[in-house]
Amino acid sequence: MRIGTTLTHYIIRNQREIEGASGTFTGLLNDICVACKKIAALVDKGALVNVLGSAESENVQGEEQKKLDVISNEIMIEALEHNGHIAALASEEMEGIHPMSAERRGRYLLLCDPLDGSSNIDVNVSVGTIFSILRAPDDTKAPTEADFLRPGVEQVAAGYCLYGPSTMMVLTTGNGVSMFTLDRDFGEFLLTRENVSIPDETREFAINASNRRFWDEPIQRYIEECLAGEEGPRGKNFNMRWVASMVAEVHRILTRGGVFMYPCDKRIRAQGKTGKLRLMYEANPMAMIVEQAGGAATTGMQRILEVDPDELHQRVPVILGSRKEVERVTAYHD
CATH class of the missing domain: 3.30.540.10 (Fructose-1,6-Bisphosphatase, subunit A, domain 1)
Structure with missing residues (x-):
């Protein structure tokens, strides 16, 4: 059009x-x-x-x-x-x-x-x-x-x-x-x-690094590999971004690629929660947008769009963006 x-x-x-x-x-x-x-x-x-x-x-x-x-x-x-x-x-x-x-x-x-x-x-x-x-x-x-x-x-x-x-x-x-x-x-x-397309690979990730001490091992492993740069197992340098606004994070990914992560961690579980972001208001709509642009969106354990909600304000972990990076993080959880 x-x-x-x-x-x-x-x-x-x-x-x-x-x-x-x-x-x-x-x-x-x-x-x-x-x-x-x-x-x-x-x-x-x-x-x-x-x-x-x-x-x-x-x-x-x-x-x-x-x-x-x-x-x-x-x-x-x-x-x-x-x-x-x-x-x-x-x-x-x-x-x-x-x-x-x-x-x-x-x-x-x-x-x-x-x-x-x-x-x-x-x-x-x-x-x-x-x-x-x-x-x-x-x-x-x-x-x-x-x-x-x-x-x-x-x-x-x-x-x-x-x-x-x-x-x-x-x-x-x-x-x-x-x-x-x-x-x-x-x-x-x-x-x-129109026909927005997210690159399959990226050199950019977005995560709240202040929570690093609470992360589970799969997230720790992925971020450490990114930070190791050219000398590490990924063989390339990564940049980190964090805006603390999911709309801004996803828009950047749609524009130039990247991966956004708000995982569940020890601190969140200690509060009796299963994640930070809301499934119905944030994760589902953003997952649909990202998938329609060729990206992927998971909780680390399953595709976000296939999660059966239990209640209106349910929270879930979110990993979304460039397909190959999301698949890598999800594989580390497996």
Whole structure:
């Protein structure tokens, strides 16, 4: 499709190839775009509109919420609850689901992390919104949490919006990955790259090295081999990156390759958790995007998209990016 095509036109063109398409999916993605544009405007203004700093509250996981965490969640709900495109919404910032009213209940379920990487917002580092779309069960009259608990392979679409030097929407509907850049003068997301492909090999890894003393042996081994450089078993030098914003990490991998790791470790297990990142709001949508771009995504033990969720806020280890590197780390776990 022509570079510069609007996201709306792009979605409509793709929808024509889907048998029985009614326009609801196009409407849903437009709703998400509207929410992301509003969040982008607030991120851009920052301290000028008093949206930085702590909200003096905690989310369901007991983590400190930033003002923009709360505001972004409210923006997502407002953009989606009146147009009849979704049956219910689940968010990292809410304990339970947010069902739509019966007369405005749509055909899809939406899961989202309204502001990923919000710990970076006060220091003006890239943050983003992550979303995942599932089809609502046909016989659902009143959606429940159980309707959301499906493996990532059942996602209809996934994407994220990156709020950085430019605002970018990255989207997959199961047929490759496309990138759109927000033209603020025009007010639309315009296609700037399609058929995104992640290189199979890389010389770059991203991990929080401050946790090194807690890592399990497979992760220790992989990182030590990378750090050994040309003289080590890998025979090449690696660079390390760490932004502490999953959207920014994945976007870099989509752009030039790399591997991102947030493994489970001794410290996380001591807290009674099975991982750091949320399966439904972060791992599943990012795994779908990465796989659609030719990469791989595992927990170290299994493909992320095949994990059967037990609960809405389940956490999992995440290793994703360039295929050969992910396969190597996974093999070390085996």
